[in-house]
Amino acid sequence: MTINDVSLTHHNGQQAAALLEELCDAYADAYGAEPGGEKTVAFRRRAEKQLARPGFALVTARDETWLVGFVFGYTLPARDTHWWGGMQPEPSAEFLEETGSRTWVLSEIEVRRAWQGKGIGRALHDEVLGARGEERATLATGPDAPAQPVYESWGWRRVGRIPGDEGDYYSAYDLFVLELPASR
Template sequence: MSTLTFRRHAAAEVPDLLDALCDVYADAYGHVPGEDSTVKTEAFRDRADAALDASNYELVTAWDSGGIVGFVFGYSLRPERGWWNGLNPEPAPGFIDETGDRTVVLAEIEVRSAWQGRGVGHRLHDEFLGGRGEERATLASNPAAAETHALYQGWGWRRVGVVPGRPGSYYTEYVRFVLPLRPGTAIA
């Protein structure tokens, strides 16, 4: 494997990288027969662009000599976001309390298909989370993505439940995972 470099980017830098991020995203998912990949990529572009206004947004990219091979981005979870609305099973008291700097959302992590299975995603994950100040991280996943869930759990994430998708969401429900970023952080 060639030597990768990792770069951190603030929200102001991302518009210049958005086309490249969309290319990585499209490549990471590949072509699915019967699916218009431009629809999925444009939906990603909309999510990625909207995330730039989030509190404490950060992007981490992985580069080789040919350009960006993967990326991860996220932001601090705002109390009014409703991230935990409808969480089933019902969590312990205080679990869903957000302060605006308690939890970081790992919103996207994508790696070009040629680089998948080579540890790039895990390195991006660790690079991103290692630079965060929140006490815990959360992410949402497709409920049918059992292999992805196993990967996350292997990286230390804990499945905490399922929430219903919002109107217009890609899935009707999402699995929520949590990872403590500080020793002693209670998960449930």
């Protein structure tokens, strides 16, 4: 299957809410997890919180019958972002400054296992980020996650590590930043 076999569609938070069941199914498949299992339930909770956030955007990839992948995220607020909290090495105050329109969080990018390695993840990534007006994007991964070299090959740079919160999947997260085309 090539990227030509799927269509990419943009959705807002309200439209994304109507697709939540399909998103959960695709997420579970991407990880080889149970659709109603703990990992998928945690994903659903995260997604439901993000749907109403400012700047929320979802791009889906579909073949003729399936949602085969998706990417979504939101814009960091000007205050109380907590995103950069405790980052090491400690960045400059200028780096940490958020305006409510400066940084977009790429929260999730998932592709069903049967479609992985076919360029769909990259197409989703480029489609969602190409439509953003923020200066930069950021994402978090587990330390030494297998996806890190992929992100680096797409132009992301690792900027530091933050501690995880109690109940998080990882005890720490590596943060990456990508300057967006609109800001160049």
